[in-house]
Amino acid sequence: MMNDTASDMRAGSLRTRGDQLVEVDDRLFLQSVARALYVLEAFGRDAKPMSLSEIAASAQVTKSAAQRAAQTLLSLGYLERSPDGGLMPGRRLLDRAFDYLRSNPLIERATPILIELRKNSGERVDFSLFDDLTILYAIRLQSKRETFFATLAGRRIPTFCSSGGRAILAHLDDSAVDDILRRSERRPLTPKTIVDLDQIWEKVREARQEGYAYAAEESLVGEIVLSAAVINDKQQPVAAVHIAGSLSEWTVEDFRKRFAPLAIEAARALSY
Amino acid sequence: MMNDTASDMRAGSLRTRGDQLVEVDDRLFLQSVARALYVLEAFGRDAKPMSLSEIAASAQVTKSAAQRAAQTLLSLGYLERSPDGGLMPGRRLLDRAFDYLRSNPLIERATPILIELRKNSGERVDFSLFDDLTILYAIRLQSKRETFFATLAGRRIPTFCSSGGRAILAHLDDSAVDDILRRSERRPLTPKTIVDLDQIWEKVREARQEGYAYAAEESLVGEIVLSAAVINDKQQPVAAVHIAGSLSEWTVEDFRKRFAPLAIEAARALSY
DNA sequence: CACGTATGTATCGTACAGCGATACGAGCGC
DNA sequence: GCGCTCGTATCGCTGTACGATACATACGTG
Structure with missing residues (x-):
């Protein structure tokens, strides 16, 4: 199998993300998952509680996508509401980092x-x-x-x-x-x-x-x-x-x- | 279309996850995102490099779903290949935890x-x-x-x-x-x-x-x-x-x- | 050495999950 | 009152992501 020289025939589509071109290995790629992670990554750029709109802008996803991702992440504990009603990273993230270190x-x-x-x-x-x-x-x-x-x-x-x-x-x-x-x-x-x-x-x-x-x-x-x-x-x-x-x-x-x-x-x- | 099979079409549906019933707030919930996170959470149960099949079993998703989620997470750095070819949590998780602590x-x-x-x-x-x-x-x-x-x-x-x-x-x-x-x-x-x-x-x-x-x-x-x-x-x-x-x-x-x-x-x- | 059984990887046609636009209501400043 | 921005909710369409399945490979094992 794996006539690897040429990955040409399949896969390797290019997706745009902002102004960067990101080579994406295959079409097993789940865009909604990526969008949700982009939402989380928004806090890497701005480490403060953010509004949904701010997140959407920073993560470069539509407001709808941000809304859905945020709801999902919220219900799973990867986002939390800050006292003022904004969104901030959730403590579940600590668990994953712990897993990383342990594994x-x-x-x-x-x-x-x-x-x-x-x-x-x-x-x-x-x-x-x-x-x-x-x-x-x-x-x-x-x-x-x-x-x-x-x-x-x-x-x-x-x-x-x-x-x-x-x-x-x-x-x-x-x-x-x-x-x-x-x-x-x-x-x-x-x-x-x-x-x-x-x-x-x-x-x-x-x-x-x-x-x-x-x-x-x-x-x-x-x-x-x-x-x-x-x-x-x-x-x-x-x-x-x-x-x-x-x-x-x-x-x-x-x-x-x-x-x-x-x-x-x-x-x-x-x-x- | 929209065959009326089973699933109630209204909000606040109940989804089963393993033997637990999880109340899901709305239909803004992104199942594929949740599945991907379940994949990551598998390492919380077993903190060692795992094979795709092990992950699928532990996360209670189909092998296909695990495969897609893993590919996606891999390409985003939230999973990594271990030296022996298995999968383990990726260092990107540390970035998210860092965001949490900072935010x-x-x-x-x-x-x-x-x-x-x-x-x-x-x-x-x-x-x-x-x-x-x-x-x-x-x-x-x-x-x-x-x-x-x-x-x-x-x-x-x-x-x-x-x-x-x-x-x-x-x-x-x-x-x-x-x-x-x-x-x-x-x-x-x-x-x-x-x-x-x-x-x-x-x-x-x-x-x-x-x-x-x-x-x-x-x-x-x-x-x-x-x-x-x-x-x-x-x-x-x-x-x-x-x-x-x-x-x-x-x-x-x-x-x-x-x-x-x-x-x-x-x-x-x-x-x- | 064929066999059984793991593994990861790839394919495919279809259904339905998720898409984005848009509408709605609440809150704020003017 | 108006105008803006916020979060939230709705809706019909479409293309993403679905699960089954097939295929390649790497093991031990009798």
Whole structure:
């Protein structure tokens, strides 16, 4: 079967979504399901309770479609009414995320190792998944002082300017790195964010040599993060282990010297 | 057309799902969306990569429906292929949960207060939402030593045997408490779990008097948890603040004396 | 090595679920 | 009062999504 060279004869229709063209594998695709998910995703753009009309506009579906999807999601707990009558994401979403974390063998394996790392380092420890232009925090073990966003799994930050992202890039070949960097928007998150292509490349090369990456104040002022990549059985980087500290307690050099071996060790234990 | 077979043509129809009867509000309900969500929920029952057939069986949809839903969810990132070819929840679910946490005003308000509480107590601090028979962990701030599940938001535990649940019950009137206790399965989680109705009532009454609840080793051996309820503007309990410690470091009495005021104070700050 | 039984994948004709436009009523500001 | 926007409800048509079924593949197993 599967004369795969040509997927030509069948499937692969193109659908438009906003101004993007999205290649859709087959006609098993359920449009109403997609519309409902677009409705949920509207809150990713605007994290506040929204009216039906706002949702319809943001999700780029008709008001009717939004209405039907919202009713359905509401009755299943994936949307909730906010006190003022608007709509907001429902707590059922937490259950699904929980399922994700529980079902994922890598994360299951990672948790005890990260807990150990947290204990040994005394600093914040994170575990993030590589997802093209962004890395996605999956496990977060805080230290004492933290800010709101530092506690939330599900947060994404750009690959190009995070230590985790660059630790991962260091394990890709040049063309793949180039591809990612080119497609990244490279908007600075702090005044110290490195956005220059050559400078990023320099950091990636350094990470290749050292076996880990670090970033000082590139995504949060006053914060230093050091990361090592986790490699799968095909030698591809899939995730990263982070240790994050405060520059009010550490110099960059001391931090690197102290924690690089720990991060590398933890990442290695998770690889393969 | 429109053959008059069976299905009543009017609103508020009843649909069967397994052996449960689910009242569906209107005919704005999108069945295909529901089916897709049932597919995702299958992983809540069995947190491991599953085959399409397993999913179909667990979600109680036909294989065809499961196939279509899976394809759709796959292409949108809400399902992923596991290394062995099976299906597992996709990382996009984390994004949605993140949206939930970010969009929810209560949680936004709670985070800094909990961080402060974590700092002052030095113990693990959790924030859970009341959801009928269960409470749902939304924020978790670990202490040093932790186990896997203690780190995961999205976890649910029974209302009846958790300190948070009983702190919440203490703010409901008797009939509501009774209703919840009766509908709860009351399966013990540890040998120390209190399952006897009268004893639970005793704990609830104690919580009413003290303004907080506690549970020693009822959901995890060696763990003591103390909680205070958060009240909304209609005087209904909606959430709870927990402080959790180890019995290897504290006696029950010392723990209560030391942390009850902190938990109560934090919960009060979040109320209204 | 044919066999049975899993699996995932693909096809197909038809029914009916879901479509979008539109109408309706409530609430707000002017 | 008017004019706007909100959420909600209605309706007839149509094309989406339905379930059964067929097909390819990968297993063990006797």
